[in-house]
Amino acid sequence: MPKLETIEQVERFQEKCKAALDKFPLVVSLCYGTACCAIGAKELAAAFEEALGGDKSVKFIKSGCHGFCEVGPLVVVRPLDVVYQQVKPADVPEIVERSLKEGEVIDRLLYRPGGNGNVFAKENEIPFYAKQSKVVLALNSHIDPYSIEDYMAYGGYSALSKALLEMTPDAVLKEVSGAKLRGRGGGGFDAGRKWNSCRKAPGKRRHIICNADEGDPGAFMDESILEGNPHSVIEGMVIGAWAIGGTDGFIYIRNEYPRALEAFSSALEQAREYGFLGKNILGSGLDFDIKISRGGGAFVCGESSALFRSLEGDVGEPRAKYVHSVERGYHDEPTNLNNVETWANVPHIINKGAEWFRSIGTEDSPGTKVFSLVGKVENTGLIEVPMGITLKEIIFEIGGGIKGGKDFKAVQTGGPSGGCLPASSLDLPVDFDVLTEAGSMMGSGGMIVMDEDTCVVDVAKYFTDFLIEESCGKCLPCREGLMHMSRILHRITEGRGEPKDLESLKKLGDAVAVASLCGLGTSAPNPVLSSIKYFEDEYLAHINERKCPGGVCQALISYHIDPETCTGCGTCEKVCPVAAIQPVAGEEREEGLLRIIDLAVCEKCNACREVCPEDAITRR
Amino acid sequence: MFDSEDLVTAMLAVQEEFNWLPPQALDYISRRLSVRKPRIYHIATFYKVFSLEPRGKHILQLCMGTACHVRGAKLIADELSRRHGIHFGETTDDGLFTLERVNCLGACAIGPILVVDGDYRGNMTTNRANAVVKRLKREAIEEEGASA
Numbered sequence: 001m002p003k004l005e006t007i008e009q010v011e012r013f014q015e016k017c018k019a020a021l022d023k024f025p026l027v028v029s030l031c032y033g034t035a036c037c038a039i040g041a042k043e044l045a046a047a048f049e050e051a052l053g054g055d056k057s058v059k060f061i062k063s064g065c066h067g068f069c070e071v072g073p074l075v076v077v078r079p080l081d082v083v084y085q086q087v088k089p090a091d092v093p094e095i096v097e098r099s100l101k102e103g104e105v106i107d108r109l110l111y112r113p114g115g116n117g118n119v120f121a122k123e124n125e126i127p128f129y130a131k132q133s134k135v136v137l138a139l140n141s142h143i144d145p146y147s148i149e150d151y152m153a154y155g156g157y158s159a160l161s162k163a164l165l166e167m168t169p170d171a172v173l174k175e176v177s178g179a180k181l182r183g184r185g186g187g188g189f190d191a192g193r194k195w196n197s198c199r200k201a202p203g204k205r206r207h208i209i210c211n212a213d214e215g216d217p218g219a220f221m222d223e224s225i226l227e228g229n230p231h232s233v234i235e236g237m238v239i240g241a242w243a244i245g246g247t248d249g250f251i252y253i254r255n256e257y258p259r260a261l262e263a264f265s266s267a268l269e270q271a272r273e274y275g276f277l278g279k280n281i282l283g284s285g286l287d288f289d290i291k292i293s294r295g296g297g298a299f300v301c302g303e304s305s306a307l308f309r310s311l312e313g314d315v316g317e318p319r320a321k322y323v324h325s326v327e328r329g330y331h332d333e334p335t336n337l338n339n340v341e342t343w344a345n346v347p348h349i350i351n352k353g354a355e356w357f358r359s360i361g362t363e364d365s366p367g368t369k370v371f372s373l374v375g376k377v378e379n380t381g382l383i384e385v386p387m388g389i390t391l392k393e394i395i396f397e398i399g400g401g402i403k404g405g406k407d408f409k410a411v412q413t414g415g416p417s418g419g420c421l422p423a424s425s426l427d428l429p430v431d432f433d434v435l436t437e438a439g440s441m442m443g444s445g446g447m448i449v450m451d452e453d454t455c456v457v458d459v460a461k462y463f464t465d466f467l468i469e470e471s472c473g474k475c476l477p478c479r480e481g482l483m484h485m486s487r488i489l490h491r492i493t494e495g496r497g498e499p500k501d502l503e504s505l506k507k508l509g510d511a512v513a514v515a516s517l518c519g520l521g522t523s524a525p526n527p528v529l530s531s532i533k534y535f536e537d538e539y540l541a542h543i544n545e546r547k548c549p550g551g552v553c554q555a556l557i558s559y560h561i562d563p564e565t566c567t568g569c570g571t572c573e574k575v576c577p578v579a580a581i582q583p584v585a586g587e588e589r590e591e592g593l594l595r596i597i598d599l600a601v602c603e604k605c606n607a608c609r610e611v612c613p614e615d616a617i618t619r620r
Numbered sequence: 621m622f623d624s625e626d627l628v629t630a631m632l633a634v635q636e637e638f639n640w641l642p643p644q645a646l647d648y649i650s651r652r653l654s655v656r657k658p659r660i661y662h663i664a665t666f667y668k669v670f671s672l673e674p675r676g677k678h679i680l681q682l683c684m685g686t687a688c689h690v691r692g693a694k695l696i697a698d699e700l701s702r703r704h705g706i707h708f709g710e711t712t713d714d715g716l717f718t719l720e721r722v723n724c725l726g727a728c729a730i731g732p733i734l735v736v737d738g739d740y741r742g743n744m745t746t747n748r749a750n751a752v753v754k755r756l757k758r759e760a761i762e763e764e765g766a767s768a
Binding site for chain 1: 624626627632663666669670684685687691698702703722723724726729730733742750
């Protein structure tokens, strides 16, 4: 393939790609994201490939994440536009025979939430999708991430050719600044301003870097973008290089994402082949390429100055930021770092303009945001919503409410740097500033829903321990302060809390926040401080009553069998590894004798609770 | 050409090949990239992915991301340690298992997740984790019997 050099050539090639796609009257799009693959998408792919044989009328796509992980593996059949959920290899022949050949909808594979008779066939009817507005994820279920041709059939690289061949770097900068695009990695810093400062910073080289070190546990937005639509990130970065005057590019990919790495590597090769990377891109005179660098499993490397050290082949320890990284970043040279989602937004802004972008979302946080909605929610998955949507809409309309009809307790946003928000915050609109004001933060987009069976003290302890593990140890407040906070939290959850502990936690937290060197430390106390602010009662229950209201803290709970609910089936007795469960003589139930747990023997391993068909085993 | 910037990448490649960093390999890297060894060991101990000791025959990775945590991953960790003597970051004395703690594998919808030799097992429970370990132990005994 000769390199493309003019807008006409790019457009002609896009038309060719589109014509090639249009030749297929039928499309089967199988979600091949990490979650779906872990629950059978790989076997499904093999089954489809076999059943379709070499059928020239069907385009079979192994696509990136469709989003609705809860009911995966997912298959979308077009133009019927029907979504099949929890598909098994045995269903494949029927899908091929009936849906593809006859155009029929297979009723039993449709999505039926809640068992109340509602059935949804089409993607835009399913409540989980209906409230979303997809920009960055829009192409995910339509394209093969390993095919640049698919991306171009949907207008891919139009923004790049427009920017490089029709716009000056200044005009591109103006568009991005005008869009008020804010960094999606967590800080929410104005991307246009950052680009501008980097462009103005003195230096021979300027580095354009994509932060794909998505270390926030419980978040997989960037992974899904890289896996599903890697070219959008490349396109955004090259446009950035044009605007900023970038000389070389890097992407820093988290080690835990081998599949994202593979998809992105392949995309880089294809982009080079077509002349979207390399020397004299599209004949514009821009020389730019992107090198992949892999992380080593260190959360702190998502912090900019640590990331640069890691890129330089060193340990990822942050530095004090007296000088901004746009001026002195990688190798102390001007560096522009944005995360995956931020870069993926850029082509859309160039294509459709700043005004369009600002028409979505709120005044100060325009555009959409991708969230991973996880935890104790009915519809777990990846969602993209306009900024300004309320937490309630996300959790109860898109998310379908709390799993198993339990009560909502809290939602955690912003990962280890964010906080827990209570039910009274559910009406808050989600944007960068509102969440920060409420004591949490937007973060990169992890949203973890907690129900009545979750203990907020335990979660605060979890994040603190996570951060101790991930703290680089360079500065004292973070290294020692967190350790002491953790000690207190452990004491509280083990039933040895004291009334003065809350005051100590607050004091320590404030000190760590003020005195730490980098963002990891300054935000580290947030999970603890926000949970004390909103859930003081729960802390007090642990401290004063030695009780864990969520039924999680092992030292404060015991397992019991409810004599009213137990049917005497004996399943629990069979799985108990320490023989702590015994039948009660004379207590006949439907299926046998009532069982009872010997608390002196019980190790609280939870095995019995997992298997009880009647949910008769409680923790309290 | 390679230079000291490729250090982490080179070490990752060795780690992937051998599942740990043998000293001979680190010697080689030190010579090839002209990097002094203290720096190599500094990096090897800083990043979680590296291991300076040989690892077990089976690598178990338990996801301890937030979503998995609230769904009970800790119970599974407790069970593996109590019942089978498999502890985070350690290799069992018989060299059969290494248990690693990973922070989010990006498949939160199906948590808790236990990865057994690269194979993702979703919706993990203490019962299922027990079954996995028991099966692998049994297989090891059978293999030993077959080769004896």
